[in-house]
Amino acid sequence: MRMEMRVETGVYGLDELLDSGFRPNTVNVVLGSTGTGKTIFSLQFLLKGLERGEKGIFISFDMDVKDVVDVASAIGWEEVEDYVDSGMLVINKFYAENVSYINNDLLTFIVSESGETTRIAIDSFTPLISSLSYEMRNDVNWFFSKLREAGTAVITLEEPLNGDMSEPSVVIPLFLGDSVIQLKNIGYGEAFNRTLRVIKHRGSWHAEGVFPYRILEGLGMIVEGGEFVESMREPVDLNQTLEKAGIKREKIDKDMLKKLQRVAESRTARAEEIIVNILKKYA
Amino acid sequence: MISRVSFILYPIYSDPEVKMTALYRIDGIPVFLKINAPKREMASTLYWLEGQIKDMLHQIFNRNLSEASFRFGDVRIHMYPVSRTIVLAIMASEEVSMYKLEVDVRTAQTQLARLVGCE
Numbered sequence: 001m002r003m004e005m006r007v008e009t010g011v012y013g014l015d016e017l018l019d020s021g022f023r024p025n026t027v028n029v030v031l032g033s034t035g036t037g038k039t040i041f042s043l044q045f046l047l048k049g050l051e052r053g054e055k056g057i058f059i060s061f062d063m064d065v066k067d068v069v070d071v072a073s074a075i076g077w078e079e080v081e082d083y084v085d086s087g088m089l090v091i092n093k094f095y096a097e098n099v100s101y102i103n104n105d106l107l108t109f110i111v112s113e114s115g116e117t118t119r120i121a122i123d124s125f126t127p128l129i130s131s132l133s134y135e136m137r138n139d140v141n142w143f144f145s146k147l148r149e150a151g152t153a154v155i156t157l158e159e160p161l162n163g164d165m166s167e168p169s170v171v172i173p174l175f176l177g178d179s180v181i182q183l184k185n186i187g188y189g190e191a192f193n194r195t196l197r198v199i200k201h202r203g204s205w206h207a208e209g210v211f212p213y214r215i216l217e218g219l220g221m222i223v224e225g226g227e228f229v230e231s232m233r234e235p236v237d238l239n240q241t242l243e244k245a246g247i248k249r250e251k252i253d254k255d256m257l258k259k260l261q262r263v264a265e266s267r268t269a270r271a272e273e274i275i276v277n278i279l280k281k282y283a
Numbered sequence: 284m285i286s287r288v289s290f291i292l293y294p295i296y297s298d299p300e301v302k303m304t305a306l307y308r309i310d311g312i313p314v315f316l317k318i319n320a321p322k323r324e325m326a327s328t329l330y331w332l333e334g335q336i337k338d339m340l341h342q343i344f345n346r347n348l349s350e351a352s353f354r355f356g357d358v359r360i361h362m363y364p365v366s367r368t369i370v371l372a373i374m375a376s377e378e379v380s381m382y383k384l385e386v387d388v389r390t391a392q393t394q395l396a397r398l399v400g401c402e
Contacts, residue, residue, distance in 0.1 A: 184310075184312070186308065186309060186310055186368060188309075188368045190366055190368050190369065190399055191284060191398065191399040192284075192399050193308075193368060195308075195312065195314060209316075210312055210313065210314050211285070212284050212314070224284040224285065225285040225286075227286060228285040228286045228289065
Protein backbone atom coordinates (compact mmCIF):
# COMPACT_ATOMS: atom_id res chain seq x y z
CA MET A 1 0.00 0.00 0.00
CA ARG A 2 1.42 3.40 -0.97
CA MET A 3 1.41 5.98 1.78
CA GLU A 4 1.88 9.66 1.06
CA MET A 5 1.76 12.56 3.44
CA ARG A 6 -1.12 14.94 2.82
CA VAL A 7 -1.92 18.47 3.87
CA GLU A 8 -5.38 18.64 5.38
CA THR A 9 -7.42 21.39 3.73
CA GLY A 10 -9.23 22.38 6.92
CA VAL A 11 -12.51 22.44 4.98
CA TYR A 12 -14.86 19.90 6.53
CA GLY A 13 -15.66 17.09 4.10
CA LEU A 14 -13.19 18.19 1.41
CA ASP A 15 -10.28 15.90 2.33
CA GLU A 16 -12.44 12.86 1.54
CA LEU A 17 -12.85 14.19 -2.00
CA LEU A 18 -9.09 14.71 -2.42
CA ASP A 19 -7.81 11.37 -1.11
CA SER A 20 -6.97 12.86 2.32
CA GLY A 21 -6.04 16.40 1.31
CA PHE A 22 -3.65 18.45 -0.81
CA ARG A 23 -0.26 17.05 -1.70
CA PRO A 24 2.54 18.84 0.18
CA ASN A 25 4.40 21.68 -1.56
CA THR A 26 1.79 22.26 -4.19
CA VAL A 27 -0.12 25.24 -5.53
CA ASN A 28 -3.85 24.70 -5.27
CA VAL A 29 -6.26 26.94 -7.13
CA VAL A 30 -9.71 27.80 -5.79
CA LEU A 31 -11.86 29.24 -8.55
CA GLY A 32 -15.14 30.98 -7.90
CA SER A 33 -17.12 34.11 -8.63
CA THR A 34 -17.90 36.71 -6.03
CA GLY A 35 -19.70 35.47 -2.92
CA THR A 36 -18.74 31.81 -3.22
CA GLY A 37 -16.51 31.74 -0.12
CA LYS A 38 -12.96 31.92 -1.52
CA THR A 39 -11.68 34.07 1.34
CA ILE A 40 -13.27 31.78 3.93
CA PHE A 41 -11.67 28.78 2.18
CA SER A 42 -8.24 30.49 2.34
CA LEU A 43 -8.61 31.38 6.02
CA GLN A 44 -9.89 27.91 6.89
CA PHE A 45 -6.88 26.36 5.14
CA LEU A 46 -4.48 28.60 7.10
CA LEU A 47 -6.31 28.06 10.39
CA LYS A 48 -5.95 24.29 10.11
CA GLY A 49 -2.19 24.68 9.75
CA LEU A 50 -1.97 27.18 12.59
CA GLU A 51 -3.82 24.75 14.89
CA ARG A 52 -1.12 22.21 14.05
CA GLY A 53 1.71 24.64 14.78
CA GLU A 54 2.46 25.45 11.15
CA LYS A 55 3.18 28.96 9.96
CA GLY A 56 0.64 30.86 7.87
CA ILE A 57 1.07 33.61 5.29
CA PHE A 58 -1.95 35.47 3.94
CA ILE A 59 -1.44 37.77 0.96
CA SER A 60 -4.22 40.05 -0.15
CA PHE A 61 -4.57 42.89 -2.62
CA ASP A 62 -7.79 44.18 -1.10
CA MET A 63 -7.68 43.56 2.64
CA ASP A 64 -5.23 44.63 5.32
CA VAL A 65 -4.64 42.92 8.67
CA LYS A 66 -7.66 44.55 10.32
CA ASP A 67 -9.99 43.59 7.45
CA VAL A 68 -8.84 39.96 7.53
CA VAL A 69 -9.19 39.76 11.33
CA ASP A 70 -12.69 41.28 11.02
CA VAL A 71 -13.74 38.72 8.39
CA ALA A 72 -12.39 35.89 10.55
CA SER A 73 -14.14 37.22 13.67
CA ALA A 74 -17.44 37.49 11.78
CA ILE A 75 -17.24 33.74 11.11
CA GLY A 76 -16.31 33.10 14.74
CA TRP A 77 -12.56 32.62 14.38
CA GLU A 78 -11.43 35.17 16.99
CA GLU A 79 -8.21 33.18 17.47
CA VAL A 80 -6.93 34.53 14.14
CA GLU A 81 -6.06 37.79 15.92
CA ASP A 82 -4.01 35.86 18.50
CA TYR A 83 -2.13 34.06 15.75
CA VAL A 84 -1.36 37.43 14.14
CA ASP A 85 -0.15 38.84 17.45
CA SER A 86 2.08 35.83 18.08
CA GLY A 87 3.59 36.10 14.60
CA MET A 88 2.42 32.64 13.55
CA LEU A 89 0.14 34.21 10.96
CA VAL A 90 1.53 36.95 8.77
CA ILE A 91 -0.90 39.04 6.77
CA ASN A 92 0.28 41.50 4.18
CA LYS A 93 -1.61 43.71 1.81
CA PHE A 94 0.15 44.38 -1.45
CA TYR A 95 -1.00 46.98 -3.94
CA ALA A 96 -1.70 45.36 -7.26
CA GLU A 97 -0.92 48.55 -9.20
CA ASN A 98 2.56 48.60 -7.64
CA VAL A 99 3.09 44.92 -8.15
CA SER A 100 1.61 45.24 -11.69
CA TYR A 101 3.10 41.87 -12.39
CA ILE A 102 4.62 39.00 -10.40
CA ASN A 103 7.60 40.69 -8.80
CA ASN A 104 10.44 39.92 -6.47
CA ASP A 105 9.05 41.89 -3.49
CA LEU A 106 6.16 39.52 -3.14
CA LEU A 107 8.33 36.42 -3.44
CA THR A 108 11.00 37.78 -1.14
CA PHE A 109 8.32 38.46 1.45
CA ILE A 110 6.88 34.93 1.17
CA VAL A 111 10.29 33.24 1.28
CA SER A 112 11.51 35.35 4.21
CA GLU A 113 8.38 34.67 6.24
CA SER A 114 8.11 30.95 5.51
CA GLY A 115 9.19 28.41 8.10
CA GLU A 116 9.80 24.68 8.04
CA THR A 117 6.16 23.92 7.23
CA THR A 118 4.23 26.84 5.89
CA ARG A 119 0.80 27.37 4.43
CA ILE A 120 0.42 30.26 2.02
CA ALA A 121 -2.83 31.82 0.84
CA ILE A 122 -3.03 34.41 -1.91
CA ASP A 123 -6.53 35.88 -1.99
CA SER A 124 -6.98 36.72 -4.72
CA PHE A 125 -4.36 36.01 -7.37
CA THR A 126 -6.49 37.68 -10.07
CA PRO A 127 -5.37 41.34 -9.58
CA LEU A 128 -1.77 40.19 -9.86
CA ILE A 129 -2.22 38.65 -13.27
CA SER A 130 -5.19 40.53 -14.74
CA SER A 131 -3.02 41.99 -17.50
CA LEU A 132 -1.48 38.63 -18.31
CA SER A 133 -0.95 37.38 -21.85
CA TYR A 134 -0.35 33.81 -22.97
CA GLU A 135 3.37 34.53 -23.48
CA MET A 136 3.76 34.99 -19.72
CA ARG A 137 2.89 31.40 -18.89
CA ASN A 138 6.54 30.67 -18.05
CA ASP A 139 6.63 33.50 -15.52
CA VAL A 140 3.58 32.17 -13.69
CA ASN A 141 5.13 28.72 -13.82
CA TRP A 142 8.29 30.13 -12.22
CA PHE A 143 6.27 31.92 -9.55
CA PHE A 144 4.38 28.71 -8.75
CA SER A 145 7.62 26.74 -8.49
CA LYS A 146 8.90 29.27 -5.92
CA LEU A 147 5.63 28.99 -3.98
CA ARG A 148 6.02 25.19 -3.91
CA GLU A 149 9.51 25.61 -2.45
CA ALA A 150 8.12 27.86 0.28
CA GLY A 151 5.25 25.60 1.32
CA THR A 152 1.76 24.47 0.38
CA ALA A 153 -0.30 27.23 -1.17
CA VAL A 154 -3.90 28.05 -1.88
CA ILE A 155 -4.47 30.78 -4.42
CA THR A 156 -7.93 32.03 -5.23
CA LEU A 157 -9.02 33.09 -8.67
CA GLU A 158 -12.02 35.22 -9.54
CA GLU A 159 -14.29 33.54 -12.05
CA PRO A 160 -15.39 36.18 -14.58
CA LEU A 161 -19.06 37.07 -14.18
CA ASN A 162 -19.51 36.84 -17.96
CA GLY A 163 -18.42 33.19 -17.72
CA ASP A 164 -15.51 33.69 -20.13
CA MET A 165 -13.00 31.16 -18.83
CA SER A 166 -10.71 31.50 -21.84
CA GLU A 167 -8.96 34.64 -20.54
CA PRO A 168 -5.24 34.03 -19.93
CA SER A 169 -5.56 35.29 -16.35
CA VAL A 170 -7.92 32.36 -15.68
CA VAL A 171 -6.63 29.66 -18.00
CA ILE A 172 -2.91 29.86 -17.16
CA PRO A 173 -3.21 29.37 -13.36
CA LEU A 174 -5.76 26.60 -13.98
CA PHE A 175 -3.31 24.76 -16.22
CA LEU A 176 -0.32 25.29 -13.97
CA GLY A 177 -1.94 24.71 -10.57
CA ASP A 178 -1.57 21.29 -8.97
CA SER A 179 -5.22 21.12 -8.08
CA VAL A 180 -8.25 23.15 -9.08
CA ILE A 181 -11.38 23.44 -6.98
CA GLN A 182 -14.34 25.28 -8.42
CA LEU A 183 -16.93 26.92 -6.18
CA LYS A 184 -20.35 27.88 -7.56
CA ASN A 185 -23.25 29.74 -6.05
CA ILE A 186 -26.35 30.34 -8.15
CA GLY A 187 -27.88 32.34 -5.32
CA TYR A 188 -31.44 31.11 -4.80
CA GLY A 189 -30.70 29.85 -1.29
CA GLU A 190 -31.55 26.23 -2.04
CA ALA A 191 -29.56 23.23 -0.83
CA PHE A 192 -27.81 22.54 -4.14
CA ASN A 193 -27.18 26.21 -4.94
CA ARG A 194 -23.67 26.24 -3.50
CA THR A 195 -21.62 23.45 -5.03
CA LEU A 196 -17.97 22.44 -5.12
CA ARG A 197 -16.27 20.46 -7.86
CA VAL A 198 -12.70 19.15 -7.93
CA ILE A 199 -11.60 19.79 -11.49
CA LYS A 200 -8.13 18.30 -11.10
CA HIS A 201 -5.75 16.99 -8.48
CA ARG A 202 -2.44 16.27 -10.11
CA GLY A 203 -0.79 12.99 -9.05
CA SER A 204 -3.73 11.94 -6.93
CA TRP A 205 -7.17 10.41 -7.00
CA HIS A 206 -10.04 12.87 -6.57
CA ALA A 207 -13.80 12.53 -6.40
CA GLU A 208 -15.77 13.20 -9.57
CA GLY A 209 -19.01 15.10 -9.35
CA VAL A 210 -20.63 18.16 -7.88
CA PHE A 211 -20.91 18.37 -4.09
CA PRO A 212 -23.11 20.76 -2.12
CA TYR A 213 -21.46 22.91 0.52
CA ARG A 214 -22.60 25.34 3.17
CA ILE A 215 -20.92 28.14 5.08
CA LEU A 216 -21.74 28.11 8.76
CA GLU A 217 -20.65 30.47 11.51
CA GLY A 218 -17.98 28.88 13.66
CA LEU A 219 -17.24 26.01 11.30
CA GLY A 220 -16.81 27.84 8.02
CA MET A 221 -17.16 25.78 4.87
CA ILE A 222 -18.64 22.28 5.07
CA VAL A 223 -18.77 20.04 2.01
CA GLU A 224 -21.30 17.21 1.88
CA GLY A 225 -21.13 14.00 -0.11
CA GLY A 226 -17.84 12.53 1.08
CA GLU A 227 -19.59 9.61 2.75
CA PHE A 228 -21.36 8.81 -0.53
CA VAL A 229 -18.07 8.84 -2.45
CA GLU A 230 -16.41 6.72 0.25
CA SER A 231 -19.18 4.12 0.04
CA MET A 232 -18.45 3.74 -3.69
CA ARG A 233 -14.72 3.15 -3.11
CA GLU A 234 -14.37 -0.56 -2.50
CA PRO A 235 -10.88 -1.90 -1.72
CA VAL A 236 -9.84 -4.55 -4.25
CA ASP A 237 -7.74 -7.63 -3.54
CA LEU A 238 -5.97 -8.28 -6.84
CA ASN A 239 -5.23 -11.94 -6.05
CA GLN A 240 -8.89 -12.63 -5.32
CA THR A 241 -9.95 -10.81 -8.47
CA LEU A 242 -7.54 -12.86 -10.58
CA GLU A 243 -8.79 -16.04 -8.96
CA LYS A 244 -12.42 -15.11 -9.61
CA ALA A 245 -11.64 -14.30 -13.24
CA GLY A 246 -9.80 -17.64 -13.59
CA ILE A 247 -6.53 -15.96 -14.63
CA LYS A 248 -3.16 -17.14 -13.31
CA ARG A 249 -0.89 -14.43 -11.92
CA GLU A 250 2.20 -15.94 -13.59
CA LYS A 251 0.64 -15.53 -17.01
CA ILE A 252 0.33 -11.76 -16.70
CA ASP A 253 3.08 -9.48 -17.91
CA LYS A 254 5.03 -7.94 -14.97
CA ASP A 255 4.44 -4.34 -16.06
CA MET A 256 0.75 -4.98 -16.51
CA LEU A 257 0.56 -6.58 -13.07
CA LYS A 258 2.22 -3.53 -11.53
CA LYS A 259 -0.30 -1.22 -13.20
CA LEU A 260 -3.24 -3.34 -12.08
CA GLN A 261 -1.89 -3.40 -8.53
CA ARG A 262 -1.91 0.41 -8.56
CA VAL A 263 -5.53 0.43 -9.75
CA ALA A 264 -6.48 -2.06 -7.02
CA GLU A 265 -4.81 0.09 -4.36
CA SER A 266 -6.36 3.31 -5.64
CA ARG A 267 -9.83 2.21 -4.46
CA THR A 268 -11.30 3.67 -7.62
CA ALA A 269 -15.02 3.01 -7.96
CA ARG A 270 -15.70 -0.16 -9.98
CA ALA A 271 -11.96 -0.97 -9.97
CA GLU A 272 -12.61 -4.72 -9.90
CA GLU A 273 -14.79 -4.57 -13.01
CA ILE A 274 -12.15 -2.45 -14.81
CA ILE A 275 -9.36 -4.87 -13.88
CA VAL A 276 -11.33 -7.90 -15.08
CA ASN A 277 -12.19 -6.18 -18.38
CA ILE A 278 -8.55 -5.23 -19.01
CA LEU A 279 -7.36 -8.74 -18.20
CA LYS A 280 -9.91 -10.28 -20.55
CA LYS A 281 -8.73 -8.05 -23.35
CA TYR A 282 -4.97 -7.81 -22.83
CA ALA A 283 -3.73 -10.61 -20.57
CA MET B 284 -27.29 15.21 1.26
CA ILE B 285 -26.28 13.12 -1.77
CA SER B 286 -26.92 9.91 0.19
CA ARG B 287 -30.42 11.15 1.03
CA VAL B 288 -31.09 12.11 -2.58
CA SER B 289 -29.88 8.67 -3.64
CA PHE B 290 -32.19 7.04 -1.08
CA ILE B 291 -35.21 9.04 -2.27
CA LEU B 292 -34.52 8.25 -5.93
CA TYR B 293 -33.78 4.56 -5.34
CA PRO B 294 -37.29 3.33 -6.32
CA ILE B 295 -36.84 5.08 -9.66
CA TYR B 296 -33.30 4.13 -10.61
CA SER B 297 -33.67 0.55 -9.36
CA ASP B 298 -36.14 -0.09 -12.21
CA PRO B 299 -34.10 -1.84 -14.93
CA GLU B 300 -36.04 0.01 -17.64
CA VAL B 301 -34.86 3.36 -16.25
CA LYS B 302 -31.55 4.09 -17.98
CA MET B 303 -30.67 7.33 -16.24
CA THR B 304 -31.88 9.34 -13.27
CA ALA B 305 -30.48 12.82 -12.73
CA LEU B 306 -31.06 16.04 -10.87
CA TYR B 307 -30.14 19.03 -13.02
CA ARG B 308 -29.58 22.49 -11.63
CA ILE B 309 -30.94 25.51 -13.49
CA ASP B 310 -27.46 26.31 -14.87
CA GLY B 311 -27.32 22.87 -16.51
CA ILE B 312 -25.02 21.22 -13.95
CA PRO B 313 -26.03 17.66 -13.00
CA VAL B 314 -25.91 17.60 -9.17
CA PHE B 315 -26.89 13.94 -9.02
CA LEU B 316 -26.55 11.30 -11.72
CA LYS B 317 -27.21 7.58 -11.75
CA ILE B 318 -26.75 5.61 -14.96
CA ASN B 319 -28.08 2.07 -15.32
CA ALA B 320 -26.87 1.30 -18.80
CA PRO B 321 -23.37 0.89 -20.29
CA LYS B 322 -21.91 4.39 -20.55
CA ARG B 323 -20.96 3.84 -24.20
CA GLU B 324 -24.62 3.30 -25.10
CA MET B 325 -25.65 6.41 -23.22
CA ALA B 326 -22.90 8.75 -24.39
CA SER B 327 -24.62 10.21 -27.46
CA THR B 328 -27.89 10.81 -25.61
CA LEU B 329 -26.10 12.40 -22.66
CA TYR B 330 -24.09 14.68 -24.97
CA TRP B 331 -27.31 15.74 -26.65
CA LEU B 332 -28.95 16.35 -23.28
CA GLU B 333 -25.96 18.38 -22.08
CA GLY B 334 -26.31 20.66 -25.09
CA GLN B 335 -30.05 21.15 -24.62
CA ILE B 336 -30.50 21.09 -20.88
CA LYS B 337 -30.13 24.82 -20.16
CA ASP B 338 -32.74 25.80 -22.76
CA MET B 339 -35.07 23.05 -21.61
CA LEU B 340 -34.80 24.07 -17.97
CA HIS B 341 -35.55 27.69 -18.87
CA GLN B 342 -38.63 26.57 -20.80
CA ILE B 343 -39.82 24.46 -17.86
CA PHE B 344 -39.30 27.23 -15.30
CA ASN B 345 -40.45 30.20 -17.43
CA ARG B 346 -43.61 28.50 -18.71
CA ASN B 347 -44.25 26.92 -15.32
CA LEU B 348 -44.53 23.44 -16.85
CA SER B 349 -45.29 20.57 -14.49
CA GLU B 350 -43.62 18.08 -16.81
CA ALA B 351 -41.81 17.86 -20.13
CA SER B 352 -41.12 14.74 -22.19
CA PHE B 353 -38.95 14.04 -25.20
CA ARG B 354 -38.61 10.96 -27.33
CA PHE B 355 -35.04 10.22 -28.31
CA GLY B 356 -34.66 7.08 -30.45
CA ASP B 357 -36.04 4.22 -28.39
CA VAL B 358 -35.87 6.09 -25.11
CA ARG B 359 -37.97 8.82 -23.55
CA ILE B 360 -36.65 11.62 -21.39
CA HIS B 361 -39.06 12.90 -18.76
CA MET B 362 -38.36 16.08 -16.80
CA TYR B 363 -40.14 17.22 -13.66
CA PRO B 364 -39.33 20.39 -11.71
CA VAL B 365 -38.78 19.71 -8.00
CA SER B 366 -37.81 23.19 -6.77
CA ARG B 367 -37.07 26.68 -8.10
CA THR B 368 -33.67 25.55 -9.36
CA ILE B 369 -33.74 21.75 -9.62
CA VAL B 370 -35.30 19.45 -12.22
CA LEU B 371 -35.57 15.67 -12.02
CA ALA B 372 -34.67 14.07 -15.36
CA ILE B 373 -35.41 10.43 -16.08
CA MET B 374 -34.41 8.56 -19.19
CA ALA B 375 -36.40 5.36 -19.64
CA SER B 376 -36.99 2.81 -22.37
CA GLU B 377 -40.39 2.45 -24.05
CA GLU B 378 -41.00 -0.70 -21.97
CA VAL B 379 -41.05 1.13 -18.64
CA SER B 380 -44.29 1.02 -16.66
CA MET B 381 -45.39 4.64 -16.92
CA TYR B 382 -47.95 4.22 -14.14
CA LYS B 383 -45.31 2.98 -11.66
CA LEU B 384 -42.89 5.64 -12.79
CA GLU B 385 -45.46 8.43 -12.34
CA VAL B 386 -46.27 7.25 -8.81
CA ASP B 387 -42.59 6.98 -7.87
CA VAL B 388 -41.86 10.40 -9.38
CA ARG B 389 -44.70 12.10 -7.46
CA THR B 390 -43.42 10.64 -4.19
CA ALA B 391 -39.82 11.59 -4.97
CA GLN B 392 -40.83 15.10 -6.09
CA THR B 393 -42.48 15.83 -2.72
CA GLN B 394 -39.55 14.44 -0.72
CA LEU B 395 -36.92 16.16 -2.86
CA ALA B 396 -38.75 19.51 -2.73
CA ARG B 397 -38.60 19.32 1.05
CA LEU B 398 -34.94 18.30 1.00
CA VAL B 399 -33.46 20.67 -1.59
CA GLY B 400 -36.07 23.43 -1.61
CA CYS B 401 -34.54 25.50 1.11
CA GLU B 402 -31.51 25.38 3.36
